[in-house]
Structure formats: structure tokens, C-alpha cells
Amino acid sequence: MDFWGHVIGLRQVHRARMQWWGVYACLCAPVAFLCTPISAQLLQQQTCRLIRPSRLPTVAKEGNITLGALFSLHDAVLESELSFTSQPEPAQCTGFNFRTFRWMQTMIFAVEKINRDSRLLPNITLGYKIYDSCSSPLHALRTAVELMGGREEESDGTECQGKVPVVIGDGGSTLSLVVAHFLGVFQLPQVSYFSSCACLSNKKAFPAFLRTMPSDFFQVNALAQLVQHFGWTWVGTVAGDDAYGRGGAQIFNDKVTKLGACIGLYEIIPKNHAPAEMARIVQRIGGSGTRVVLVFALEQDAKALFSEALKHNLTGVQWLASEAWITAAILTTPEFHSILQGSMGFAIRRAEIPSLQPFLLRLHPSSFPDDPFVLQFWEEVFRCSLQNGSKGVGSDALRPCNGSEELASVKSIYSDVSQLRISYNVYKAVYAIAHALDAMLRCVPERGPFPGGACPDTRSIRPWQVETLALNLDVFLWL
Numbered sequence: 001m002d003f004w005g006h007v008i009g010l011r012q013v014h015r016a017r018m019q020w021w022g023v024y025a026c027l028c029a030p031v032a033f034l035c036t037p038i039s040a041q042l043l044q045q046q047t048c049r050l051i052r053p054s055r056l057p058t059v060a061k062e063g064n065i066t067l068g069a070l071f072s073l074h075d076a077v078l079e080s081e082l083s084f085t086s087q088p089e090p091a092q093c094t095g096f097n098f099r100t101f102r103w104m105q106t107m108i109f110a111v112e113k114i115n116r117d118s119r120l121l122p123n124i125t126l127g128y129k130i131y132d133s134c135s136s137p138l139h140a141l142r143t144a145v146e147l148m149g150g151r152e153e154e155s156d157g158t159e160c161q162g163k164v165p166v167v168i169g170d171g172g173s174t175l176s177l178v179v180a181h182f183l184g185v186f187q188l189p190q191v192s193y194f195s196s197c198a199c200l201s202n203k204k205a206f207p208a209f210l211r212t213m214p215s216d217f218f219q220v221n222a223l224a225q226l227v228q229h230f231g232w233t234w235v236g237t238v239a240g241d242d243a244y245g246r247g248g249a250q251i252f253n254d255k256v257t258k259l260g261a262c263i264g265l266y267e268i269i270p271k272n273h274a275p276a277e278m279a280r281i282v283q284r285i286g287g288s289g290t291r292v293v294l295v296f297a298l299e300q301d302a303k304a305l306f307s308e309a310l311k312h313n314l315t316g317v318q319w320l321a322s323e324a325w326i327t328a329a330i331l332t333t334p335e336f337h338s339i340l341q342g343s344m345g346f347a348i349r350r351a352e353i354p355s356l357q358p359f360l361l362r363l364h365p366s367s368f369p370d371d372p373f374v375l376q377f378w379e380e381v382f383r384c385s386l387q388n389g390s391k392g393v394g395s396d397a398l399r400p401c402n403g404s405e406e407l408a409s410v411k412s413i414y415s416d417v418s419q420l421r422i423s424y425n426v427y428k429a430v431y432a433i434a435h436a437l438d439a440m441l442r443c444v445p446e447r448g449p450f451p452g453g454a455c456p457d458t459r460s461i462r463p464w465q466v467e468t469l470a471l472n473l474d475v476f477l478w479l
Contacts, residue, residue: 063127070169110430173197236290240297264290299328321345
């Protein structure tokens, strides 16, 4: 085989490898070192092309600078069967989450508000590209790869890289751990709005991770002081089976033990909420003699535990709550009052965001016909189908939407702005990034934040530059 045949053969092998990942690959032979007419022609023809077009649903808006974002708009993923003989079907996400959808809309609200502000980022328009991570670490990684690669079918540049200088998200600590490991390789800053795991404060492992949510160290320290204040000496701990639950519970156990208390039980809530295991945990709590129990878990896991506790009529327990569920709407319904009245915990700071509610209520399928999340949200809220004819079969069939539905006529957690906590964290994340970018634009040569007082090249924003400037915004961000 001659030299060119060898180069083409290597190129085909490289292409086959990259197809397995489904990311961008620069389809050009490595011939830049050859000063021949042939090499010059190949260099002129090189392009960056998406080998396998993305099939992940997304909502995007063009801008001079595009912010990437990840939100768990669904609670679970139904993975398709893998035959390994054909390309797998796209994963189906289930359990639409109205609360997370409000967080996403809050980000869009903040972006549009900044774009109207002539003092912040003047003459610069922010855009966004938002994906649904579906509460799954694997799916979160898929979406992060998409954000790194972009979505364009073909670009004129010779570099196969995305145009996103920063990513907002994800929510859950376990999801952020996976994404942070990946984005950290590229020094792409990530600003989470809800990930509180203390493990994410490790800057050696996660050098590009930032957040508008305080570390669990602060919350757990306050909970331990609560135990000390009331003189409780026999305490139980129940944790969710994830980085958030296990990490927070372990720190709590260590702290209260040093304060002289004993850990009467330590249980883990399985992610599949297996009935037999949930019943065993509740029975263990009831039989342990422990009257004070900390539940350090996400709201879905906490609800599964307390639903089982209702079945067993488990009363007389003083529940201590982590911030993830102490203000959760799904646990404030009357059915849980008999066992959860008197629960104690520390909530995330609540704030008001003027004009947010009218913005949330503006949604209508006719105004956003290409937004896959708006269409699904509408069907979930009004239990009707936007497709021709009814949707579903039997008792699960949805009637056709008649066009007269209005969000203002329906009460839901989506439009409830009385308890804006994580929504405010999202809002702060967008503004932290905007102020970092604004500082880049206003940088004075020889007085800049980089070595030698250098200023960044605003024509080509590098992710590490955004991170460096964002770190100076301690009014917004936690480490």
C-alpha cells in the first residue's frame, strides 16, 4: 500500500472509532506537514462534520455567546433494548417534572432580561442550548458530550469543538459528578444550581466546578448543632443511594459521633424503591427505639420512605430533613401530616424574582411549536393531546386539546412563585456568568486578571477565562 493509501486507511479506522461515540470528528488527513499541491487542496477541503446527527430533544436560541444548560426535566429513563446489530433507538424519558421545568424557564427569563439590559453585556446577545438530562447519570453524560460537540451538521472551521464556553447544571449531585469529570478534562466551567455534595468541593478532582448552592458541610454542621442543642444522644440516619445522600449522611454521622451521640441505625434507600426493602427499612426504624431520624435524600426517595411509613403507621418519630425535601411540595400534602408534622431542617434561601410569574404563564403551544418540552408540558398539565385525535388507549387515553386551555386557570408547582429557592439559584448562575463575561469585555490592558495584566481576547472566549473571572464573583458562587 502506498503512503496515501495508508493515510486514507488510518482515516477510515479513526472514523469508525469516532462513530461509536457519536461525536464530532474532523474528517481530514494529517497532511499539514507536506508542502505539495495535493496537501494544500486537502487542507482547503477539510470540514468538521457531525458523523451521527443528534436525536436528543433540545431548546436553543442563537446568540453571540451561547450558554449550555442541563436540567432533569424527567424523573427517569426507559432505555431501549440493545441488539448490537443496529443503531439503538433514542432513550425515552418519563415522569415530566413541573418544578424542574420552572427552573429551566427561569434560566430563559434571566437570559432574556440580560439581553434587554443595556448596561450589562452591551451589544452582546446571550443565547442558550438546553438539554434534558432525565435524572440519569448516563443520560447526563450524553447531553454533556452533545454540548461539547455542538449540534451543527457541518461547520466551516477546522476545529471540532462546540461553541459553549460554560455549562449551567446539573441539579443532582450524582449527575454533576459525572458531568464534572467530563467537562473538567476540557477546563469547561460548570455552574450547578442544586448540587450540594461536599465531594464536589475537591478542586483537584473537579477544577472547573462551581455552584450557587452551598456545600453540604454547612447544612450538616447546622444539623449536628441541632442534635447537640436538644441533647439527643440516640440518632438514626437514612440516606438516598447516591452521592448526595451517602455523602451527607456520612458527614452527619461523623459529626454527631464526635459530639457524643450514638448512631442507632444507618439505612440506605434503594433507587428502585423495592417494596420489600422499603418495608424492611421502616420496620427497622420502628424497632430500633430511635426517636430521632435524619433522612438525607432527594424528595423522590424521601416520598417513597414516608409512603411506606404511612402504611405501617409509623408515628412518634422526630424527623430531621435535608434541604432537598424539607420544602418539597409533594410532602406537604395532608396525607403526610400525621407523620411529618414537626419535622425540622434547614431550607435553601427563598427569594422573589419580579415579573417571573407572567413570564411563566406566557407559554402556549402555538407560540412555541418547535419546543418539545413545552408541548409535553402542555399535555401533562391539561391531560390532553396536541396530536390529531386522542392519545393513548383505554382509560389512559387523552382527549384532544381544544385550544381554550390557559395556564393561568390551573394551579401547579410550575406557576407557584411563592417558594423560589432553586429557581433563584438558577437565576444567580446566569447572572454570575453574565457578570464574568461583562468583566472580560470591560478589561483594561495591563490591568487584566491574567498573567502580566493581560486581558482575554473577546473574539475567542476560552472556557478557563470565564472560570477565572467567575471565581472572583463570590457574591454569587460557592466552591
